[in-house]
Amino acid sequence: MSFRKKYTGVFIAALIVAGWFGLLTFSLQFPTVFTRPWPYILLLLQTHLYTGLFITAHDAMHGVAAPGNRKLNNFIGFVCALLFAFNWYPRLLPKHHQHHHFVATEKDPDYHGGNFWLWYFSFLKQYITWPQMLAMAVTFNLLKYFFPLENVVLYWMLPAIFATFQLFYFGTYQPHKGEHENKHKSTTLKRNHVWAFVSCYFFGYHYEHHDKPFLPWWKLYQEKDLLAKQKVVPKQL
Structure with a gap:
């Protein structure tokens, strides 16, 4: 494996x-x-x-944040998950692989057959824990001791909440809702790389991710282009 291929993901993770x-x-x-x-x-x-x-932690779950270096890969995943509202990487890892193995079934921890809000709260229950909430509360009170309260709410607390909603909507609800004829039980965004990046780091190209889970997020647009050339077009949003 070339140096560039081995460490590009590390460099991108460090930038984020x-x-x-x-x-x-x-x-x-x-x-x-x-x-x-x-x-x-x-x-x-x-x-x-x-x-x-979170997308970087997700890449680490697939071993592509630092391919060929398992310890570094897992370290990146652990740090990025922890920075995102104190998520615990060792707990996220098996749940995410369970999602891939049993996508859109009763064994899929990310899936819920109810309406949007029932699904969203089911999703939150799968990933939010009491120790995590306690760590958030302690950190919130420490930060507001040093910085203005409105800043702590606006730039530390709300972005984490909005990002959770963003990840759920573009990475779980939209791709997996409804009936699907393909093997990955997933839809995909129409080809628009700018919107796909802005909305959720190309994760709206969700069929492409399930089809090639070994691709990092920053290569999903290439897979989108490749499938378009091959005229493989799953149901699009």
Whole structure:
């Protein structure tokens, strides 16, 4: 395996973590004036980076954050999951592989046959734990001791909540709702790489992910193009 192929994922993961930490550090000290657009722009950017943390942890679950280096790969997954609202990587890992093995069945921890909100709350129950909530509460109270309360809420707490919603909607609900004729029981976004990246790091190309789970998120658009050339077009949103 070439050096570039082996460490590109590590470099991208480092960029996301550095971007998340750098923007959070800046935002927590930023003078928040709600009549100006900047707080909302920072909120959206931080939400996108929070989503990137989880997508990176997800890549680590498939061994592609640092291919060929299992310890480094799992370390990246552990750190990114922990930074995303204190998620516990060893707990996420088996659940995600269970999702791939039993997609859209009763054994799939991500799947729920109910309406949107019932499915969303079922999804949250699968992944939110009491120790995680306690860690969030302690961290919240520590941060508000050093930074303005509105900044802590706007740039640390809300982005994590919005990113959870974003990951659920584009990465679980939209791809797997309804009936499917393909083997992955998944739909896919129409080909629009800009929107696919902005919405959820190409994770809306969900059929492509299930078909090639060994591809990192930043290569899913290439698989989308390849399947289009081969005229393999699953149901699109």
